[in-house]
Amino acid sequence: xxxxxxxxxxxxxxxxxxxxxxxxxxxxxxxxxxxxxxxxxxxxxxxxxxxxxxxxxxxxxxxxxxxxxxxxxxxxxxxxxxxxxxxxxxxxxxxxxxxxxxxxxxxxxxxxxxxxxxxxxxxxxxxxxxxxxxxxxxxxxxxxxxxxxxxxxxxxxxxxxxxxxxxxxxxxxxxxxxxxxxxxxxxxxxxxxxxxxxxxxxxxxxxxxxxxxxxxxxxxxxxxxxxxxxxxxxxxxxxxxxxxxxxxxxxxxxxxxxxxxxxxxxxxxxxxxxxxxxxxxxxxxxxxxxxxxxxxxxxxxxxxxxxxxxxx
Ligand code: NAD
Ligand code: AOT
Numbered sequence: 001x002x003x004x005x006x007x008x009x010x011x012x013x014x015x016x017x018x019x020x021x022x023x024x025x026x027x028x029x030x031x032x033x034x035x036x037x038x039x040x041x042x043x044x045x046x047x048x049x050x051x052x053x054x055x056x057x058x059x060x061x062x063x064x065x066x067x068x069x070x071x072x073x074x075x076x077x078x079x080x081x082x083x084x085x086x087x088x089x090x091x092x093x094x095x096x097x098x099x100x101x102x103x104x105x106x107x108x109x110x111x112x113x114x115x116x117x118x119x120x121x122x123x124x125x126x127x128x129x130x131x132x133x134x135x136x137x138x139x140x141x142x143x144x145x146x147x148x149x150x151x152x153x154x155x156x157x158x159x160x161x162x163x164x165x166x167x168x169x170x171x172x173x174x175x176x177x178x179x180x181x182x183x184x185x186x187x188x189x190x191x192x193x194x195x196x197x198x199x200x201x202x203x204x205x206x207x208x209x210x211x212x213x214x215x216x217x218x219x220x221x222x223x224x225x226x227x228x229x230x231x232x233x234x235x236x237x238x239x240x241x242x243x244x245x246x247x248x249x250x251x252x253x254x255x256x257x258x259x260x261x262x263x264x265x266x267x268x269x270x271x272x273x274x275x276x277x278x279x280x281x282x283x284x285x286x287x288x289x290x291x292x293x294x295x296x297x298x299x300x301x302x303x304x305x306x307x308x309x310x311x312x
Contacts, residue, residue: 001166004029004071004093006086007078008039008059010131010260011103013139015075015172017046017055022170027071028059029090031082036061038137045138062089070095073163076102076113079264080276083109087116101149101163103127105191105260106276107184110152118153123160124180125149126187129172130257143254146173150180182236185229189241191277192225193218194248195261196298200305202266204258209249217294218245221278224292228281231288264311265302271311274302 001024005016008028020026028044030036036059043054062085071093078086083104094100094117101123102109113122129145147167151160160176167174177183194205197217201208208214219242226236249255264270278295285292305311 001025002069002072003027003166004074004090006062006074006076006090007031007082008035009077009079010133010139010263011127011129012075012077013044013046013133014129014131014141015077015103016057017044017048017139017141018172019167019170020055020057024166024170026057028057029062029065029086029093030059031062031078031086031089032136033061034136042137047134047140047142049142062086065090065092067092070098072098073166074098074100076100076104076109078104080104080106080109080273081271083112084115087113091116097121099123099159099163101125103147103149104276105187105195106273107188107280108276120151120153120156122152123149123156123163124152124184125174125177126180126184128187130254132258132263143257144173146175148175148177148180148183150177181232181234185225185234185236186241186244188277188280189222189225189236190245190248191259191261191273192281192295192298193221193245195259195272196274196278196302198259199262199265199272200298200301204256204262205248206251206255209246209255214249215246218242221294221298224285224295225281227290228284228288228292231284231290261302265306265309269309269311271306272302274299278302 003024004027005012006029008030016026039059043056099121100117127147132140164174164176261272264272279299281295
């Protein structure tokens with residue numbers, strides 16, 4: 001399949017690499033000139049489960065995307081605050097038959113995608129894969145993961161299943177979800193607990209899990225997400241979600257991962273996605289008259305840290 005990865009940082013590179021290895025015709029599109037040039041000149045360098053490899057993948061700077069052959073599938077993997085500009089820039093690639101799959105962390109990205117793509121071509125999902133960007137053109141990938149996705153448009157279930165099949169044939173372990181809003185909230189609970197706390201406490205997920213207050217903090221935050229989700233008709237199984245979140249503490253599986261928010265702020269001095277995770281719950285809580293004090297506080301703390309560190 002002709003696939004464009006829009007946002008080829010850590011996760012976009014992982015998906016691009018695996019889909020390329022699975023025999024698809026993959027093109028990367030990205031907005032970081034140094035990264036684009038490094039991949040153009042030297043290929044994408046990846047440490048994949050300990051094995052060093054270099055793959056030649058076509059890559060284009062998003063501001064230079066021109067009218068041409070439309071792509072069959074676009075996978076969106078920008079950071080949340082880069083999504084609108086990316087969709088604006090890749091308009092020339094989006095045709096009447098281009099399906100667009102949004103796999104960003106956080107809640108409510110479909111509102112932005114809908115501005116550029118007809119509803120019947122939009123697919124949303126989430127992923128438990130992880131990835132780290134070590135520098136321009138270089139990624140570190142370890143562990144396993146999965147993808148869940150669903151169509152937003154009516155009668156597009158078969159297309160959603162077909163997209164999941166294409167991803168799975170490249171080892172991405174994707175499945176059709178009949179309730180993607182539930183899955184997105186469930187994954188948002190992972191990010192709403194791990195990302196902010198690991199960033200503030202300067203540790204990875206296993207390190208957080210070793211601290212005594214971790215369980216109570218996780219449980220309180222998950223309950224705030226559940227309160228807001230419930231108001232939107234999504235009824236989270238709170239004990240199951242807490243267990244799912246706390247599985248991330250395991251150092252033998254995924255616990256050594258530093259969440260992407262940590263990588264952004266602590267390693268790369270970049271602004272974070274907090275407004276699309278805990279901040280989204282905060283805003284919705286305010287709108288619905290629901291108390292979300294931990295999410296409010298976490299959002300403020302991360303913003304203060306961004307200011308102190310002069311993140312950009
Ligand atoms: P990323 O920051 O690695 O890449 C996103 C974009 O930012 C890319 O266009 C990249 O080129 C650009 N970028 C990265 N570093 C830059 C720098 N120093 N200067 C300028 N531009 C730079 O983002 P990601 O981790 O791939 O995340 C994409 C989405 O996937 C996010 O919504 C994230 O929350 C989600 N996600 C991430 C992980 C993970 O383990 N990284 C796991 C699951 C979901
Ligand atoms: C993650 N991490 O989503 C993925 O780093 O933003 C991130 C992220 C899967 C399971 C646990 C954490």
